[in-house]
Amino acid sequence: MKLNISLSPEVIFNIGWFPVTNSFIWLLALSLFLMIATIIIGGRLKMVPGGIQNLIELIIEGAYSFTESIIGTKKKARRIFPLIFTMFLLIVFANLATFIPGQAAVSVARENGTVPLFRAIMADYGLVFVMTMITIILIQIVAIAVSGPFGYIGRFINLSGIKKFFKGAAKGEFKFGVLAQGFLDFFLGIMDIVGEVAKIISLSFRLFGNMFAGEVLGAVILFLAPFFVPLPFLFLGLLTAIVQAFVFVVLTLIFVSMASELDESAA
Amino acid sequence: MELFGALGLNVKILIAQFLNFAILLFILYKFGYKPMFALLEDRRKKIEKGISDAEKSSEKLKEIEEKEKKVLAAAKKEAAAIIEKAKEQAEKRQTEIIKRAKEEVGEIINQEKAKIRLEKAKTLKEIKKEVVDLVAISLEKITGEKMDNKKDEELIKKIINSGSGK
Numbered sequence: 001m002k003l004n005i006s007l008s009p010e011v012i013f014n015i016g017w018f019p020v021t022n023s024f025i026w027l028l029a030l031s032l033f034l035m036i037a038t039i040i041i042g043g044r045l046k047m048v049p050g051g052i053q054n055l056i057e058l059i060i061e062g063a064y065s066f067t068e069s070i071i072g073t074k075k076k077a078r079r080i081f082p083l084i085f086t087m088f089l090l091i092v093f094a095n096l097a098t099f100i101p102g103q104a105a106v107s108v109a110r111e112n113g114t115v116p117l118f119r120a121i122m123a124d125y126g127l128v129f130v131m132t133m134i135t136i137i138l139i140q141i142v143a144i145a146v147s148g149p150f151g152y153i154g155r156f157i158n159l160s161g162i163k164k165f166f167k168g169a170a171k172g173e174f175k176f177g178v179l180a181q182g183f184l185d186f187f188l189g190i191m192d193i194v195g196e197v198a199k200i201i202s203l204s205f206r207l208f209g210n211m212f213a214g215e216v217l218g219a220v221i222l223f224l225a226p227f228f229v230p231l232p233f234l235f236l237g238l239l240t241a242i243v244q245a246f247v248f249v250v251l252t253l254i255f256v257s258m259a260s261e262l263d264e265s266a267a
Numbered sequence: 268m269e270l271f272g273a274l275g276l277n278v279k280i281l282i283a284q285f286l287n288f289a290i291l292l293f294i295l296y297k298f299g300y301k302p303m304f305a306l307l308e309d310r311r312k313k314i315e316k317g318i319s320d321a322e323k324s325s326e327k328l329k330e331i332e333e334k335e336k337k338v339l340a341a342a343k344k345e346a347a348a349i350i351e352k353a354k355e356q357a358e359k360r361q362t363e364i365i366k367r368a369k370e371e372v373g374e375i376i377n378q379e380k381a382k383i384r385l386e387k388a389k390t391l392k393e394i395k396k397e398v399v400d401l402v403a404i405s406l407e408k409i410t411g412e413k414m415d416n417k418k419d420e421e422l423i424k425k426i427i428n429s430g431s432g433k
Binding site: 069 | 292
């Protein structure tokens with residue numbers, strides 16, 4: 001038996017020019033499942049809740065009030081909540097779907113050996129990257145909307161301190177302290193760009209890394225000792241599945257709320 | 268770009284994943300969050316309205332009770348006044364009736380008295396007349412002569428009057 005560990009999702013088959021990977025199939029299946037479940041539940045909402053609706057309302061209201069407590073105002077929470085909660089649902093269900101037994105056993109024959117049919121959806125860096133990019137672009141949009149386009153650019157390319165020095169120099173005052181401060185501000189502005197890029201990497205690789213590591217760990221343990229020994233690791237994986245979904249979403253929320261409160265610190 | 272390849276990043280798949288996520292978000296928003304929040308908001312409003320309605324109705328009940336009390340008190344007062352008035356009137360009437368009865372009785376008595384007096388006077392007059400006649404006859408007999416009718420009568424009257432005048 002050979003351990004099959006691949007960093008990238010494997011291509012199962014091609015539809016024309018489009019390569020269909022194993023994780024993509026499961027993403028589609030999961031999305032379909034979520035959509036159908038939502039349509040069924042959403043169409044059966046009653047004024048007087050009962051059973052399942054009670055539970056769902058409890059979860060959604062809890063999540064919403066949590067969102068509001070982080071982001072501050074009701075208006076902002078209303079806007080961000082659908083995105084945040086959709087991400088959360090997708091990640092949680094994707095992670096929990098890896099616990100459906102029997103997945104590792106099925107593989108598909110390809111020209112260069114066998115390829116596993118199942119792959120944890122969040123162990124596909126592409127999807128995590130897409131979600132992260134949505135978050136990061138959203139943050140930039142919020143920041144631009146809050147501080148205006150020039151204020152937004154000025155945050156990263158901060159020349160105000162240096163300008164101040166040259167204004168002083170034109171009047172014949174050479175304050176090098178001001179110049180040094182200006183260069184420091186400029187440097188910090190550049191560092192903010194690095195910070196934005198770091199956000200992408202930290203946010204996406206945290207989720208991807210955890211889920212991929214969970215997969216690999218599970219495979220390795222299963223390979224070494226198939227009975228009973230993997231159980232604690234499975235529980236650990238269960239914990240990771242929920243915690244990572246939570247962390248991803250909460251970090252997104254915090255980034256957005258930070259971006260939406262920028263003008264107060266700038267003013 | 269070797270890293271991207273190793274991670275399996277493929278622009279086509281990325282676009283597909285993005286579209287998938289967008290559709291998922293749309294469907295969940297349209298059929299999940301939107302009706303759910305509308306429902307929650309609706310229910311919140313309904314409950315609020317119910318509570319405020321209950322408060323209003325209890326307030327109104329209090330008001331009505333107070334009004335009732337007021338009306339009842341007024342009615343009691345009025346009833347008492349009416350009873351008092353009726354009593355007064357009855358008393359007045361009673362005294363009036365008694366008074367009238369007394370008066371009537373008095374009148375009747377007076378009438379009777381007057382009748383009696385009249386009869387008495389009549390009787391007396393008759394008696395007097397008879398007495399005069401009697402005396403005249405007696406005197407005639409005694410004196411034996413017929414006195415002048417006029418003189419005679421005057422005399423007798425004088426005698427009687429002096430007798431009765433004592």
